Amino acid sequence: MSFLFPSSTITFEAAMRDLVSGKPKSRAFAAHALGDVDDPTEKHRAVEALIVALEDDSPEVRAEACASLGDLGEASAVPGLIKRLADGSGPVRQNAAIALGALRAADAFEPLVQSLKEGPADLRFQAATSLAEIDARKSFEFLLAALGDKDPQVASSAALALGVIPGRVEDADLKTRARTALVEHLDHGDAATRFDVAYALADLDDGAGRYVLSRSLGDPERAWDAVTQLAKLGGVSDLDELAGALTDRSVPPEATLLAAGEMLKKRASEPAKRVLIAGLIARKTHVRGLAVEQLADVGGEWAVAPLEAMAKLGKNGELLEVIAGALRDIESRKE
Amino acid sequence: MLFDSHAHVDGPEFDADREDVLARARAAGVERIVVIGAVGDTTSAERSVALAEKDPNIWATVATHPHDVEKMTPEWWAVHERLAPHPRVVAIGETGLDYYYDHSPHQVQRDAFARFIELAHRVNKPVVCHIRDADKVPKGAHEDARRILKEGRALDLGVVIHCFTGTPDDARAYAELGCYVSFSGIVTYKSAQPLRDSVPLVPRDRLLIETDCPYLSPIPKRGKRNEPGFIVHTAEQVALSAGMSFEQLAQQTAENAARVFKISAA
Numbered sequence: 001m002s003f004l005f006p007s008s009t010i011t012f013e014a015a016m017r018d019l020v021s022g023k024p025k026s027r028a029f030a031a032h033a034l035g036d037v038d039d040p041t042e043k044h045r046a047v048e049a050l051i052v053a054l055e056d057d058s059p060e061v062r063a064e065a066c067a068s069l070g071d072l073g074e075a076s077a078v079p080g081l082i083k084r085l086a087d088g089s090g091p092v093r094q095n096a097a098i099a100l101g102a103l104r105a106a107d108a109f110e111p112l113v114q115s116l117k118e119g120p121a122d123l124r125f126q127a128a129t130s131l132a133e134i135d136a137r138k139s140f141e142f143l144l145a146a147l148g149d150k151d152p153q154v155a156s157s158a159a160l161a162l163g164v165i166p167g168r169v170e171d172a173d174l175k176t177r178a179r180t181a182l183v184e185h186l187d188h189g190d191a192a193t194r195f196d197v198a199y200a201l202a203d204l205d206d207g208a209g210r211y212v213l214s215r216s217l218g219d220p221e222r223a224w225d226a227v228t229q230l231a232k233l234g235g236v237s238d239l240d241e242l243a244g245a246l247t248d249r250s251v252p253p254e255a256t257l258l259a260a261g262e263m264l265k266k267r268a269s270e271p272a273k274r275v276l277i278a279g280l281i282a283r284k285t286h287v288r289g290l291a292v293e294q295l296a297d298v299g300g301e302w303a304v305a306p307l308e309a310m311a312k313l314g315k316n317g318e319l320l321e322v323i324a325g326a327l328r329d330i331e332s333r334k335e
Numbered sequence: 336m337l338f339d340s341h342a343h344v345d346g347p348e349f350d351a352d353r354e355d356v357l358a359r360a361r362a363a364g365v366e367r368i369v370v371i372g373a374v375g376d377t378t379s380a381e382r383s384v385a386l387a388e389k390d391p392n393i394w395a396t397v398a399t400h401p402h403d404v405e406k407m408t409p410e411w412w413a414v415h416e417r418l419a420p421h422p423r424v425v426a427i428g429e430t431g432l433d434y435y436y437d438h439s440p441h442q443v444q445r446d447a448f449a450r451f452i453e454l455a456h457r458v459n460k461p462v463v464c465h466i467r468d469a470d471k472v473p474k475g476a477h478e479d480a481r482r483i484l485k486e487g488r489a490l491d492l493g494v495v496i497h498c499f500t501g502t503p504d505d506a507r508a509y510a511e512l513g514c515y516v517s518f519s520g521i522v523t524y525k526s527a528q529p530l531r532d533s534v535p536l537v538p539r540d541r542l543l544i545e546t547d548c549p550y551l552s553p554i555p556k557r558g559k560r561n562e563p564g565f566i567v568h569t570a571e572q573v574a575l576s577a578g579m580s581f582e583q584l585a586q587q588t589a590e591n592a593a594r595v596f597k598i599s600a601a
Contacts, residue, residue, distance in 0.1 A: 010442055011482070018441045022434060024404075029442040093510040 012042050019049055024058035031061055035068030047074040056078045059089035066092060070099025078105045085115050090122040098121060101130025109258050119327045121151040128154060132161035136168040144181050148282055152190035159185065159193065161202025186212065195222055202229035207238065214241040217248065223255035231262035239266055246271050253279070253287050261294035273302060280310045289319050296326035303330060336572060338367045339563040340517050340596075341429075341463065341545035344393075345370050345382035346559060348549040355389070360563035366392055367589065368563055369461065369596060371497075373398040373429045376406070377414040387423035394596060395534035396426040396463055404447035405439035415451075419458045425596040427455040428463025429497055445479060453462040457460045461493030461595050464514075467500055477505045479595040481512060488512070493595045498547050499533065504535045506533035510541060515595050517543035520553030520561065523572045534576035542577065543595075544569050544588045 010033045018030035031053050034046040050072070053065035066084055069077035077099070084096035085108075097115065099106035109131065116127040128146050131139035143165070146158035159182060168174035178200075185197045186209055195216055198209025213229050216222040227245065230238040242259040245251045246269075251259070257279050260272040276299070279291025288310070295303045304327065310316055311323045339360070349356055360368065368592070372383030372395050383395035397418045399407055418424055430451035432444050439447075448464075455462045464484070468476040484494055496509050498519040509516055516537045522530045535540070545554075548561035553568040574584035593600050 010445065012478075014441070014445070014475065014479055017475045021469055021471070021473055022438045022441055025440040026437060026442070029440045033442065 012039075012046075014036060016045065016049055019053055024056075024060050025246045027053070027056060027058065028060040028064045031064035031068055035064075035071035037072065043072055043074070045076060047072055051077055051080045055085055059087070059092050062087065063089065063091040063095045066095035066099050068100040070095070073103060075103060075105070078103060078107055081105070082108050082111050085111055085119070085123065088118070093119070093123045094126045097126040097130045101126075101133035104134055106134060109138065116146055117140055121154055124149060124151065124154040125157045128157040128161050132165055132168075133312065135175070136165045137171070140165055140174055140178075144177070147181055147185055149216035152188070152193040155185065155188065155190075156193045157199045159197045163203035166204060175204055179204050179208075182206075183208050195226075199225060199229050202233050205233070207233045207235060210235075210238060212239070214244075217241070217245050217255065218250035220252050223252050224258060227255050227262060231259075233265075234266060239263060243269065246275050253282060253284075254290055257287070257290050257294055261298050264298040277303065277306045280306050285315075285318065288316065289322060292319060292322050292326050296329045298320070299326060299330045301330070301334070336367070336542070336589050337363070337365045337566055337585050338369075338592040339365050339546050339548075339566050340369050340495065340543045340588075340592045341371055341519070342368050342548050342563050342565065343371055343374060343379075344368065344548065344549075345372060345379060345386050346374065346549060349562075356562045363448070363564035363567050365495050365563045365566055367394075367424060367592065367598070368392065369394050369396060369463075369592070371396050371429050372418075373400045375400075375403055377411050378504045380414060380418055384418055384421055384423060394425040394598065395421070395423055396428045397421075397424055398428050398430040398451050398463075400429055401431050401433040401444045401447070401449065401465055402436060402438040405443050410467070415454060418452055424458075424460065425598060426463045426493075426495070427451050427458070428461075428495070428506070429465040430462065431464040431466045431486060432476045433465060433467045433472070435470040445498065448480070448483050449487055452483070452489045452492075454489075455489065456494050456530070459492065460597075461495060462489050463495045463497050465497055477501050477508070481508060484512065484514075495543060495595060497545060501528065501533070502529055503533045503536055506536045510537050513541070514541050515541045515591060517545045517580070518569060518573050519545050519547045520551045520557070520565070520569050522576070523553040523568055525554075526559070531572070531576045534573055535578065539577065539579070539587055540591060540594075542573065542584075542588055543591055544573055544584075585591075 015030040015033040018026045037043050037046045050065045050069050053061055056062050081096045081099050084092055087093050112127045112131050115123045128143055143158045143161050147155055149155045162178045166178055182197050182201050188194045194212050198212035201209040213226045216226040230241050242263050245259040260275040262274040263269045276291050276294055280288055282288050307323055307327055351577055370383040370386050372380035380397040387395040397415050430448050452462055466476050466480045468474045490513050494514040495517055496514050497517045499516045507584045521527050546561050546563050546566050552561035553560050553565055556565045570584055574581045
């Protein structure tokens, strides 16, 4: 849902009332808002009302009800959510699967396996993630099979899940099997899936996909993740790729700053220092803020004067607090 | 002197004969009119201010009606923020909650209502509220409105509940808050006994009357396009329900309108 205004006027009783009155949009807003309830008594009432809303005529309302039930974390919602896996509306099915994953609903494991095997692509995609959340070990074989799904998004989802499962269950054998299977998909026909496979391999400390990651440094949608994973791999060639990103104008500025910060965590680099100092005078506020955040992590004496100069510029009023925090962090590292 | 506290004479319904309509209003004793610039997009606000600039007995308000707040854009807000401080703009409105037609989601209406109250604070002008409840339970528009008015400290600015259609209990609750309560032609309808019962529950110094024209023509004009001159019929019924003479009611409501809209007494 999107609000034109920051919502300050919702109350629990208003949301409960809206959920059963008004047009679908009003009911959907209410279903969304009830997901934020935290008082135990109100939560109980909200869950009961949202379970009823799972049968609402409007798919928008049903989808919001699924999402909120996942947020509220009450097991009593599981049967209703399982039923919604067969909903005629894609967003409802997806949100039901997300919620069942969030609830770690063991009863939903088999229905989600069926969804992963036979459901529509929008559901298979989410079922892969949710199965891994519910029972990482049990889901492993199903996810290996899903790597070969004809839908690239489903294959991507399975790959990303396989990247985290071995760590969750601390199983070296599963890690090896996952790496072997993922490497076979590094030549996937879909570019986004290739990237996700490389990302998952990096999660498993396997650099076989590093060339895929480094080729994505100029892609605005993937550059940040590519830097993160190259830094995670942390080998000499990975750091060389990050060093190259510092001077590559095709790399988005946010990713360049992250690369500079990650570089400085691993090795001394004058170019990385220069990138971070230059980031302090970037045109966009969020880029300047990101430079300050990186300096808070890795800055030394060399960063103090530029940060102090930055604090004196009128246009940085909204960053004063983070600048002060960064200066404190640098000072504490000296001690 | 009669004061029509809520009219839409800026609208296209009056384009063909606006001057005649205003002349008939003057002839009927309606000397002052507040034109509500809040219907549809911001064209209504612009038109209302233009009318108020031209006629010394017309004042304007600006806002976006609760029906339309879902369509609002940052550009609409910019227009309201530009017009709100205008010296001929005497209030922010009509804003509020309409759970009956429900054209915009309730939550969007509530948020917009709160936002318009903030704007009213910035220009130190009262708020004209449109509050209409759902026709079936659960209701709650009036309850939500009173909460938002209290939380937004709107009572400090002055609050007009326009075209009141609530229950006598709602009238009492608004009166307790110090709101001005405005009655339209609906009070003359046969089925509107709860509204007539509400009139004496509003303190006399908080009573207002309005046409809300071109809508809601009073009996005996029902079915025709409403216009400010028809307020006479509403005034007669409100006077009767309040236990006042027509002249007393006319003078009292005109004084009340001048007070809340901060217009010098005639």
